[in-house]
Amino acid sequence: MSVAYRKPLPVVDSRNRPYWEALRRHELRLPRCAACGTLRFAPFRHCPACGSEDTEWPQLSGRGTIWSRAIFHQVYFEGFRDEAPYNVVLVQLDEGVKLYSNIVGADNAEIRIGRRVEACFDDVTPEVTLLKFRLVD
Numbered sequence: 001m002s003v004a005y006r007k008p009l010p011v012v013d014s015r016n017r018p019y020w021e022a023l024r025r026h027e028l029r030l031p032r033c034a035a036c037g038t039l040r041f042a043p044f045r046h047c048p049a050c051g052s053e054d055t056e057w058p059q060l061s062g063r064g065t066i067w068s069r070a071i072f073h074q075v076y077f078e079g080f081r082d083e084a085p086y087n088v089v090l091v092q093l094d095e096g097v098k099l100y101s102n103i104v105g106a107d108n109a110e111i112r113i114g115r116r117v118e119a120c121f122d123d124v125t126p127e128v129t130l131l132k133f134r135l136v137d
Contacts, residue, residue: 005124006079012128015043018057023129026121029057030097041099062119063136064093071108087111091133104132111135 012020022029032039035052046053068090075081087108092098103111104120117133124130 005128007124008077008079009125009128015045019043020128022057022059023121023131024123024127026129028060028062028119028131030060030095031055032058039095039097041097060093060095060097062093064091064117064133066090066103066111066113066115066117067092067098069111069113071111089117089133091117099131101130102132103135105134 010016010020018029018031030039030041031043032055033047033050033052034054034056036047036050038047038049039058040048043055047055066089070088071085072080072088073085075084080086085108087103088100089103089111090098090100103117104122115135116137118136120132120134122130122132
């Protein structure tokens, strides 16, 4: 018998579905304006730079740099109790976009601003895969 996933899961809707479907295939794809080329994390209907509704979902490298980090000692969701203290990082992808995630496979002391990372994928349920990162240098 498998244990049910106890952490918060994303709400998948028509705007973010391409992102979550790509993660299930172990690909990182984010929306990019087909008119001006602005890459963004949030799947807004209109491009924040030019207002166009034309969006494409290119595959990204998955490589980046830790831009900010925090170590959480307080348990805000019961599902994280066994992992506390756990890390949360803001990664700036090589393509320029910043997004929040976690570093896996490293001690919290190793997680420093400026460290290089690469994407990895955590299949938490049959329907949901989460984007995580691992240190590469």
